[in-house]
Amino acid sequence: MIIKEEIKNIVSEFEALHSGQFASVVAATPAFLKNIYNQSIAKFKSIGLPNRKNENYKYLDIANLFTKNYEKAITPTQVKVDINDIFKCDVPELDTNAIIILNGFYFSPDGNKINTLPSGAVVGSLSQAIIDYPELVEKYLNKSAEKSDEGLVALNSAFIQDGVFIYVPKDAKLEKPLQIIHLMMESKSIMAQHRNLFVFEEGSEGKVVICDHSLSPSEFLTNSVSEIFAAENAKIEVVRMQNEHNSSKQLTNTFIDQQKDSDVIINTLTLHGGTVRNNLFVNLNDEGCQNRAYGLNLTDRNQQVDNYVYINHAKPNCHSTQLYKGVLDDEAKGAFSGRIFVAPDAQKTEAFQNNNTMLLTDDAQMRSKPQLEIYADDVKCSHGSTSGQLDEDALFYMKARGIGDKEARMLLMFAFAHEIISKISVEPLFERVNNLVEKRLRGEMSRCNNCMMACDTNQKNN
Amino acid sequence: MLKIENLHASINGKEILKGVNLEINPGEVHAIMGPNGAGKSTLSSIIAGKEIYEVTAGKITFDGINLLELAPEERACAGVFMGFQYPIEIPGVSMVNFMRTAVNEHRKYRGQEPLLAADFLKLMRDKKALVEIDSKLTNRSVNEGFSGGEKKKNEIFQMAMLEPKLAVLDETDSGLDIDALRIVANGVNKLKTKDNATIVITHYQRLLDYIVPDFVHVLYQGKIVKTAGKELALELEDKGYDWIKKQFD
Ligand SMILES: Nc1ncnc2c1ncn2[C@@H]1O[C@H](COP(=O)(O)OP(=O)(O)OP(=O)(O)O)[C@@H](O)[C@H]1O
Ligand SMILES: [Mg+2]
Numbered sequence: 001m002i003i004k005e006e007i008k009n010i011v012s013e014f015e016a017l018h019s020g021q022f023a024s025v026v027a028a029t030p031a032f033l034k035n036i037y038n039q040s041i042a043k044f045k046s047i048g049l050p051n052r053k054n055e056n057y058k059y060l061d062i063a064n065l066f067t068k069n070y071e072k073a074i075t076p077t078q079v080k081v082d083i084n085d086i087f088k089c090d091v092p093e094l095d096t097n098a099i100i101i102l103n104g105f106y107f108s109p110d111g112n113k114i115n116t117l118p119s120g121a122v123v124g125s126l127s128q129a130i131i132d133y134p135e136l137v138e139k140y141l142n143k144s145a146e147k148s149d150e151g152l153v154a155l156n157s158a159f160i161q162d163g164v165f166i167y168v169p170k171d172a173k174l175e176k177p178l179q180i181i182h183l184m185m186e187s188k189s190i191m192a193q194h195r196n197l198f199v200f201e202e203g204s205e206g207k208v209v210i211c212d213h214s215l216s217p218s219e220f221l222t223n224s225v226s227e228i229f230a231a232e233n234a235k236i237e238v239v240r241m242q243n244e245h246n247s248s249k250q251l252t253n254t255f256i257d258q259q260k261d262s263d264v265i266i267n268t269l270t271l272h273g274g275t276v277r278n279n280l281f282v283n284l285n286d287e288g289c290q291n292r293a294y295g296l297n298l299t300d301r302n303q304q305v306d307n308y309v310y311i312n313h314a315k316p317n318c319h320s321t322q323l324y325k326g327v328l329d330d331e332a333k334g335a336f337s338g339r340i341f342v343a344p345d346a347q348k349t350e351a352f353q354n355n356n357t358m359l360l361t362d363d364a365q366m367r368s369k370p371q372l373e374i375y376a377d378d379v380k381c382s383h384g385s386t387s388g389q390l391d392e393d394a395l396f397y398m399k400a401r402g403i404g405d406k407e408a409r410m411l412l413m414f415a416f417a418h419e420i421i422s423k424i425s426v427e428p429l430f431e432r433v434n435n436l437v438e439k440r441l442r443g444e445m446s447r448c449n450n451c452m453m454a455c456d457t458n459q460k461n462n
Numbered sequence: 463m464l465k466i467e468n469l470h471a472s473i474n475g476k477e478i479l480k481g482v483n484l485e486i487n488p489g490e491v492h493a494i495m496g497p498n499g500a501g502k503s504t505l506s507s508i509i510a511g512k513e514i515y516e517v518t519a520g521k522i523t524f525d526g527i528n529l530l531e532l533a534p535e536e537r538a539c540a541g542v543f544m545g546f547q548y549p550i551e552i553p554g555v556s557m558v559n560f561m562r563t564a565v566n567e568h569r570k571y572r573g574q575e576p577l578l579a580a581d582f583l584k585l586m587r588d589k590k591a592l593v594e595i596d597s598k599l600t601n602r603s604v605n606e607g608f609s610g611g612e613k614k615k616n617e618i619f620q621m622a623m624l625e626p627k628l629a630v631l632d633e634t635d636s637g638l639d640i641d642a643l644r645i646v647a648n649g650v651n652k653l654k655t656k657d658n659a660t661i662v663i664t665h666y667q668r669l670l671d672y673i674v675p676d677f678v679h680v681l682y683q684g685k686i687v688k689t690a691g692k693e694l695a696l697e698l699e700d701k702g703y704d705w706i707k708k709q710f711d
Contacts, residue, residue, distance in 0.1 A: 397550040397604075400510050401564040401620060402538035402571070411563065415554025415603075 007048045010066045015045060018158055022074050026161065032138045033130065033160065039146070040157035047151040059335045059367050060277055060306050062152065065249045070191035070221050074161065076105035077186060098179045099123065104192030104222075105162045107183075114165070119175055121206070122167040126197055129165035136167060140199050144227045144255035148281065153253050156193045156225040163194035163224075166208070167201075168234075174206030177426045184222065184248065185215040196226035200234040200262075207237045207426055212252075212273075214244040223251045230262035232286070239424055241433065242270040246303065249275045260286035267423055268307070269433060270297035271440050276305045284311070284318040295324035296420040298440050299332035306335040309353075313346040316376075322353040325420050327413055327441070328364035335367040338383065344375040351379070357387035358416050413441045463488050463659055464509075464529075464628055469520035471508055478504045480684035481520070486628065489656040493670055493695060494663045496681035497703045502663045503547050505681065506630040510544035511537050524628070538564075539571035541627030545617040545634045547663075552604035557616075560604050561586065561623055568624060589622040593649040610637035618649045625653070630661045635669040647672030667699040680706055 018041050026037070049063040050056065079102065100107040106125030114124025114132055122133065130137050141160070145153050164180050182194060200206060214220055230236055244250055250273055256264050270276050282291050297305040311320045326334045336355040357366040370383035390412050398408035417437050424430040464486040471479040478501045486492055496502055508515050509522065511534030522529040529537060552560070565585070566576040577585065590600060595615050605613050614634050621629050631650070635643055650660060650673050662673055670678075670692060678694040679686045680703075688694065688706060 391550075391552075393550045394552045394555075396512055396534065397546065397552065398555075398560070398564075399534040400538055400544055400546075401560070401624065402535050402567040403560075403563050404535045404567060405533075407563060407567065408535075411555050411559070412552070415552065418554055 044154035073103045073192040077103045104194040119172045126165040127162040163196040166198040168204040170201040171203040177207040179209045184220040189219040191221040198228045202231040203233045205235040210240040212242045220248040225253045230258045232260040234262045237265040244273040246274045253279045256282045258289040261288035263290045265292045267294040287317045289318040291320045293322045297326045300329035304333040309338045313342040313349045316347045319350045326357045329360040331363045337369045339371040342374040347378040349379040351381045353383040355385040470518045493675035493678045500681045501684045543626030543629045545631035547632040549613040557600045667695045
């Protein structure tokens with residue numbers, strides 16, 4: 001385990017970067033953002049990075065991931081090839097609105113960094129939004145994250161530069177699902193930290209599909225923060241597909257802040273990745289909120305996927321569901337930690353949590369830790385976790401009908417995973433994810449750096 | 463077609479079958495009866511290839527090949543079908559997907575191309591009609607939430623889809639209401655040809671009114687202790703097993 005001294009060194013390096021090179025890059029930044037920088041770097045300094053002594057990171061030494069000497073991406077990557085050319089999305093109906101974030105920065109081939117859609121929604125680069133819509137950004141940026149005592153979140157906030165900005169005005173509805181593609185592509189080992197800000201005003205609606213990909217074989221570390229604000233009656237569905245290569249480390253921190261009667265679904269599908277840690281923080285701030293958080297991870301070899309979910313039922317009459325599933329093969333490791341907090345006056349809360357894991361080998365390892373903290377008395381809360389092997393009786397039943405071992409296993413694994421996939425309401429994506437998961441389970445998904453989600457880079461390069 | 467010679471089998475070191483001999487020819491219907499715990503399900507599971515049983519002596523040949531050397535799925539593709547006494551629920555696997563996979567695995571085994579979607583659906587329709595099974599059931603996950611009788615009907619539906627040479631039906635009649643019993647028995651009779659054979663394991667003479675056996679065997683304490691024609695079932699119905707048990711205890 002990494003010791004305090006080493007963490008101090010890592011933190012000092014970030015501090016030096018912050019006051020040196022980074023300060024000169026962001027010299028022209030507005031005052032409100034500079035305040036965020038200053039507060040956050042101070043906070044990061046006092047919290048540091050979590051190691052295994054931290055209860056929430058018992059099974060994954062985050063600090064250890066930072067010991068490799070990554071070059072910190074604080075300026076946009078200049079690319080010679082046309083990414084849009086390499087990266088053609090073939091999921092129909094998703095392509096038109098695709099937004100690319102390359103190594104943490106908005107990638108715009110034509111220089112156009114922000115758009116107003118017919119619905120009135122504003123979609124584009126956060127760095128551009130800071131210039132074009134400073135009041136709006138100031139009103140929301142860091143408002144959820146600043147309450148967090150996560151070192152990783154403070155680290156991201158200290159270096160906010162770019163990412164995706166979405167603003168959906170009152171009663172507006174996004175015409176089509178927006179697709180955001182976070183790409184990592186660089187010949188060196190780099191660390192990037194994108195920052196997303198999605199604001200959905202009262203009564204607005206929209207679906208967002210996020211894809212995380214690595215396109216070159218270098219080692220990558222991503223530490224990202226997304227803040228999602230759902231005003232009264234807003235309806236949001238976010239589907240995140242994680243599909244990075246084995247030597248990538250991906251840390252995501254997602255904040256969902258919900259107001260009265262809002263309804264948010266977030267589905268995180270981790271198909272591939274070296275080390276992945278997803279932190280999800282949900283605040284149900286007013287009555288009548290509904291939050292559904294789903295997750296699926298398919299891991300093999302030495303991969304590790306950790307999901308941490310925190311649901312804060314601050315007010316009465318809210319409903320939350322968490323369903324996370326994993327299929328672990330080889331020596332893969334996984335952890336799920338779900339904390340549901342029900343405030344003293346949050347009566348009539350309904351909170352249901354489940355974590356189910358299928359272990360395909362004796363070496364695969366899953367740790368599941370549900371935590372309920374309930375201070376109200378009139379609530380319905382439950383949690384459960386199971387982990388087990390494939391059902392031998394079901395396997396025999398299928399074999400007795402002529403279905404071979406491999407196919408029978410496949411059917412069972414797919415059935416297990418399908419419960420999560422079926423929650424995706426974005427129709428073309430649902431089909432696509434179905435296929436991808438089947439390929440992944442069959443072991444047919446190439447383990448190279450191709451983006452399996454949206455294109456076939458080989459085809460284009462050859 | 464099927465020849466079982468001196469079959470001994472045990473589970474967890476406990477001997478269940480103690481020298482079973484049985485020969486089945488194409489076109490024949492055999493009934494196996496016997497008291498609870500005699501080893502009937504054990505025998506059918508061993509024919510189907512369930513691995514938890516250890517065959518300690520004897521052999522089973524099917525169409526001249528050593529059945530015990532084949533994996534369960536190979537036995538199924540070679541034409542052996544077992545109707546389960548307790549069919550398994552498989553949540554999340556749709557009946558359609560399950561049957562399509564099973565049918566196509568059978569076809570692959572015979573060197574045939576997979577069925578076209580339209581042909582498969584037609585096959586499903588035809589067989590559903592044959593065993594009078596409701597589409598509501600075949601649109602669900604395999605056996606999930608099916609009633610006991612529905613599960614049994616579903617076994618016969620699967621048998622109709624796969625057209626085995628040898629069907630071993632383990633208490634397919636138990637749990638069926640009177641109409642369902644007739645439908646299931648009719649289904650079995652309609653599937654009967656001069657080239658296939660059926661073993662029905664049952665506790666009730668009633669089934670044998672519909673599916674008329676050529677032979678009735680009594681399995682007791684891991685051995686076939688009596689074999690006769692269909693009249694034996696009537697006699698057992700009347701007298702129970704005590705008179706047979708007495709001869710062996
Ligand atoms: N896993 C097991 N471990 C130990 N004993 C077993 C196991 N499975 C079956 N047996 C025993 O083997 C014997 C035969 O069981 P089997 O299920 O074959 O009986 P059966 O003739 O089908 O009975 P029934 O008419 O009740 O269905 C029983 O005594 C049973 O308890
Ligand atoms: Mg039995």
